Amino acid sequence: MAFLLLLAVKESNRKDPIQQASWLLGCWENKTSIGSTYESWTEVNELEFSGKSYAVKGKDTMVFETIQLIQKEEELFYIPSVKKQNEGLPVAFKMVEISESFMKFENKAHDFPQAISYTRISSDSLVAEISGEREGQIKKVLFPMKRIN
Template sequence: MILAMLAAAAVNADVAQLGWLAGAWTQARDGGVVQETWLQPRDGVMAGVSQTNRPGRKPFVEHMIISAQPAGVTFTALIQDQPPTAFVLLPGGDGEFVFENKAHDFPQRVFYRRCGEDLCAGIEGVVKGELKRQEWRYTRVR
């Protein structure tokens, strides 16, 4: 019981390391706007939402959760009309967090890293044998 409590506390602390994501972020590019907002981590959970608006297209909204799970720190994407998709945090570098789900079609990885005062984020994975990658560079709104 004590070991389980210590393990849970360690994973909660790992989620807390992502606290720098908290706040509102935006990127304007090619006439479109992407906004991403994260709440502060609390008790091993962070909640976020992303909204993409592009001229002539329906807005795209994604809800996200970063949470302490038995597999480790997990990023779960919640997209309308799709089942939740979980990505587990890989061991890694300072200031960059890479979540992976090798079984998912695309993306297989979701990443966040600090870019000075900005937030760099992206997704990547292999599609038909070719590496595909999308990246965003957000500035802090508040």
């Protein structure tokens, strides 16, 4: 009986992967020498977050990609749809690692990137990274971001 009680307590304390990613919610800015890009995340429901990356030029907003972060059973999937790539169709990246401050997704069959990760630096700072092999060389691109809301 004590074993079942301990198991029930352990299960109730376990966080689903999507809950571990909740620090991603909000709007993030990446400032560069040529302007700012933004990544915005909202909660759709308890098993899905919706994201988009975009730039604002004057009164125009240019969306580069839309993203779904979806939990299916115990697995988490990062599913971007990028304009002018893959005919605009979504590509799924499966979670390979997650903690309270880090998450990494992979799709080794994708051309580039094969990995996408987010590292939480503080409550208002994170670094997104895309990486993988391109033209026979390992490439890595970092996107440091600050929370703007």
